[in-house]
Amino acid sequence: MDQIYNELDEIEKVVYLHEGKFDIGYEINRKRFYVVRFEKTSIAEFEMVYERRIYFQLRSYTVCKGVFIRKIDWKRII
Numbered sequence: 001m002d003q004i005y006n007e008l009d010e011i012e013k014v015v016y017l018h019e020g021k022f023d024i025g026y027e028i029n030r031k032r033f034y035v036v037r038f039e040k041t042s043i044a045e046f047e048m049v050y051e052r053r054i055y056f057q058l059r060s061y062t063v064c065k066g067v068f069i070r071k072i073d074w075k076r077i078i
Contacts, residue, residue, distance in 0.1 A: 004043060004058040011054060013068045015043040020064030025057045032057055048074055 004015070007027060017040055025034030034057070047054050048071065069077075 001059050001061060004060060005054045005056075007055060007057055008053045011044045011047045011052075011071065013070050014045050014048050014074060015066055015068045017041060017043065017064050017066035019066070021061040022064060023059050023061050025059075027057055034059065037061060 004022060021037055021039040023034035024036045025032055044054060
């Protein structure tokens with residue numbers, strides 16, 4: 001299981017998953033707790049639109065397949 005984003009990471013790309021599952025959680029006292037599982041969705045789109053840092057831990061649960069768009073290209077399209 002690989003980390004997709006850590007807490008307070010600056011968002012440089014939006015990820016659109018076509019296959020696979022990922023977990024969302026948080027960290028307290030250097031222990032990570034993953035509480036929600038999603039599949040086939042976009043990751044970090046809200047943070048990219050409003051130029052915020054991500055507040056949660058995201059990790060892949062299964063092998064994920066999808067595409068992404070970088071921040072530079074995202075702003076040019078918008």
